[in-house]
Amino acid sequence: MQTNLADFIRNTQAGQEADSILRSCVHCGFCTATCPTYQLLGDELDGPRGRIYLIKQVLEGKPATAATQSHLDRCLTCRNCESTCPSGVQYGRLVDIGRKVVEEQVPRPLSQRVMRTALKELVPRKWIFRPAMKAGQMLRPLLPKLLQNKVPLPQEAGAWPTRTHARQMLYLEGCVQPSMSPNINSATARVLDALGVQLFAPPKAGCCGAIRYHMNDQEGGLEDMRRNIDAWWPYIEGRDGIRADTIVMNASGCGSTVKEYGHLLQHDPVYAEKARRISHMTRDISEILPEFEEALKHKLKDFNGKRVAYHPPCTLQHGQKIRGKVEGILRAAGVDVQLCADSHLCCGSAGTYSILQPELSYRLRDNKISKLQATDPDMIVTGNIGCVTHLQSGTDTPVRHWIELLDAALQAPS
Missing domain, CATH: 1.10.1060.10 (Alpha-helical ferredoxin)
Incomplete structure (x- = not known):
């Protein structure tokens, strides 16, 4: 062209x-x-x-x-x-x-400016989002349906492993995941602990930067990225007994963004080289577990043929170009994994899209759910908190992060 x-x-x-x-x-x-x-x-x-x-x-x-x-x-x-x-x-x-x-x-109408500003200021800040989500969960029965869809039922995080291991990895807690579905991070830590890996979240790390960057506050998003690099860097070089060789992502939306830090900060004279290394170290949990295939085979308990429909998040299959790994891991646990028709299509969550474009978002959700349900699953699993919440709002079939299923398999009695 x-x-x-x-x-x-x-x-x-x-x-x-x-x-x-x-x-x-x-x-x-x-x-x-x-x-x-x-x-x-x-x-x-x-x-x-x-x-x-x-x-x-x-x-x-x-x-x-x-x-x-x-x-x-x-x-x-x-x-x-x-x-x-x-x-x-x-x-x-x-x-x-x-x-x-x-x-x-193009100046936006006042209503759009208010909504977009609220999302940019609320969602990336855990200290604001956490109490807001707790309040929403307490008042959930009184909320209109559209708000109920964004407020999942409270969930227990489960026990966090206390053992130390020679191999250590960092992870990003995420903005909304600790409040909306805290068991995802705990399950990730328990699975890696069973495989001899210690997971650690630097306390000063926060939003990956995607929320603000993709809502046209690009400088704000880059500041979020720089803050995370500053939070991770001491534990990459070695601090407080932690020297990490990998940064684990269990939310594919965050992982897709962090893997682009090297590109997005390539012209920053202070952060360019660090950002490149951070991107190189970042891996989705589905990329890590195949390293432990033999150990998993010995530890996994049979899931008795549980039938699961897997929805690959767009940020995993298109953003990170990762396909087939989750299905392989779950099949090793004895799970009957099914991909629905048109599994390449988006479920409509797409970060803040489901709030800003609800009509299109819910049409996409309903299309996706009908195709997932056609596989007659006992459960729907995916790899991104946004997809989990969005899909669950449209079905009574349980929707979980796939790592929670794997965690349950590892914890199952012999």
């Missing part, structure tokens, strides 16, 4: 990156076949090819409009299009650049 970027962005780092991405697109249209919003709406401008065209126009100097902003807002950033693009177009990076430029040109 030929480009002629406007002066305001041509010689900037963002402009140079956008120009390279735009030039790699050949407008073949393969991406439209796997775009969830295009499938729902049938509008070219609500598919990747159309959005790329809109971004190109804006970067070449055509003023953005409210319609431009709306089409970009409706993108889930699921990155399914990246998985099907034969030219390797980095659409996720391009849409972040385009959204920021459009945000600067």
Whole structure:
């Protein structure tokens, strides 16, 4: 694709990156076949090819409009299009650049500004989010259905391992996961403890940066990333008896972002090299456990053929390009794992998308649940807290993180 970027962005780092991405697109249209919003709406401008065209126009100097902003807002950033693009177009990076430029040109209505500011300020701060979630859980029966969907029932975290091990790994607690589903982190720690690995969360680490970065507060998101690097770095070099060789992620949305720290901070003279190393050290829990395949075979108890439908999160299968590992791990535990039809499609959670675009989000959720239920599962499992909560709001079938299932298998009596 030929480009002629406007002066305001041509010689900037963002402009140079956008120009390279735009030039790699050949407008073949393969991406439209796997775009969830295009499938729902049938509008070219609500598919990747159309959005790329809109971004190109804006970067070449055509003023953005409210319609431009709306089409970009409706993108889930699921990155399914990246998985099907034969030219390797980095659409996720391009849409972040385009959204920021459009945000600067198009003032949002007051209601949108209030909602987006509340999400950016509330969700990444655990000290605000935790009491807010506890209050929501106490008042849950009184809340309207839309709010109930975002407030899961209280869950016990279970025991945290107390043993020390020679091999140590760091992990990111996450913004919402400790309040909404605390057993996920505890289950991860128990599984690794059974395999001789000690898990440690540096206390000053916080939001991975995705919330603010993808809501066009990119500098705020980068500050979150720098804070995490500062929190992790002493324990990478060695402090208080901890010297970690890996950073574990059990929320694929966070993992996808942390793996991009090296790219997002590549021009930061202070953090570029540290960010590159952090990204290199970061691995989803599904990438780690195959290292312990033999140990798992000896420790796992048969699950008596429990039938499970697995939903691969977009941030795992498209963002991190990890496929097949979770299914293999669970099958080793005796679980009958099923993938539903169109397992590549998004469930509609997509971070804050389910709050900002509820109509589309719930249509995608209901489509996904109907296909998951068609496998006749005893349970639905996935690998991201957002997917867990979103799917559970639409079904009575239990929805869990897959690591909780593995933890239960390891804890089962002989």
